[in-house]
Amino acid sequence: MHTRTLGHDLQVSAIGLGCMSTTGGYSNHPDRTEMIAMVRGAVELGVTFFDTAEIYGMGANEELVGEALAPIRDQVVIATKFAQDIDYAARAPRNRMLMPHEVPAALDGSLKRLGVDVIELFYQHRVNPEVPIEEFAGVLGDQIAAGKITHWGMSEAAEATIRRAHAVTPVTAIQSEYSLWWRRPEEGVLAACEELGIGFVPFSPLGKGFLTGTVDTTTTFEAGADLRASIPRFAPEALAHNMAMVEKVREVAAARGVTPGQIALAWLLALKPWIVPIPGTTKAHRLAENAAAADVVLTPDEVAQLTAVSDSIEIVGGRYPDVLESQTNL
Numbered sequence: 001m002h003t004r005t006l007g008h009d010l011q012v013s014a015i016g017l018g019c020m021s022t023t024g025g026y027s028n029h030p031d032r033t034e035m036i037a038m039v040r041g042a043v044e045l046g047v048t049f050f051d052t053a054e055i056y057g058m059g060a061n062e063e064l065v066g067e068a069l070a071p072i073r074d075q076v077v078i079a080t081k082f083a084q085d086i087d088y089a090a091r092a093p094r095n096r097m098l099m100p101h102e103v104p105a106a107l108d109g110s111l112k113r114l115g116v117d118v119i120e121l122f123y124q125h126r127v128n129p130e131v132p133i134e135e136f137a138g139v140l141g142d143q144i145a146a147g148k149i150t151h152w153g154m155s156e157a158a159e160a161t162i163r164r165a166h167a168v169t170p171v172t173a174i175q176s177e178y179s180l181w182w183r184r185p186e187e188g189v190l191a192a193c194e195e196l197g198i199g200f201v202p203f204s205p206l207g208k209g210f211l212t213g214t215v216d217t218t219t220t221f222e223a224g225a226d227l228r229a230s231i232p233r234f235a236p237e238a239l240a241h242n243m244a245m246v247e248k249v250r251e252v253a254a255a256r257g258v259t260p261g262q263i264a265l266a267w268l269l270a271l272k273p274w275i276v277p278i279p280g281t282t283k284a285h286r287l288a289e290n291a292a293a294a295d296v297v298l299t300p301d302e303v304a305q306l307t308a309v310s311d312s313i314e315i316v317g318g319r320y321p322d323v324l325e326s327q328t329n330l
Contacts, residue, residue, distance in 0.1 A: 006199025
């Protein structure tokens, strides 16, 4: 797989692997042994960029990713994220965001769970609105100077926040949801990334499975196990309307002889050379399909066609419940 550069010097595979679902999110208990094998299998497919977070499984995801990548540590780039104060005895968040002085301890915890000496990319998972972003940027700069991380980034941050943070300690990557059915990063964030030389990492680039064409109005989502059960745009009445988007993507995919998911990923890759999507999966065949999307090169006309389709179809339903959406774009 060809590579791309985030920021000025962080080289990663053109498509990464979002590892959240390997410990849950879309089902209760993925088999740990199978998930470790799948993560290692991603490297064989050319994937070198792996994304996790402290909050995924309350540390369990970092532990799984660390174990999976330990034998091939020198071949990969690991990204993880901090934000919430977590009670590890109870394996639950304390519903309080970390303060700047608490970041070093959170970083030490991630290093230990991952079993590594340094983390290549350490994101602030959500912006803490109670503290000036400059304070967090300063602390992250200190951690870079200490050699515990080599780059830092933010997730779901607003354009103005990105600019303020970057002025203190250069930001390498912004991770936010972005796909044919969620395009808010185009409202300033992508322009700021291009101007400042910051990479952009779309999570949920397949719309949490929607853009693969495997979800339809008969699909059910288990409450408490599958996060889509609480997402408004996956409600039955919303899906009935939103299927128009998938049908258009299917048409383009059929013309190219590839899958709808590969078209959705190829659209992102075609937009900018510093965009690196991180689709997640628990299935080896989907992993191979996603990795192969790096070889699907869309023509300018195909990109314009897909963008026009996305522009013309109004997606019904929020991409998060209101309480979670309120924590983004700050």
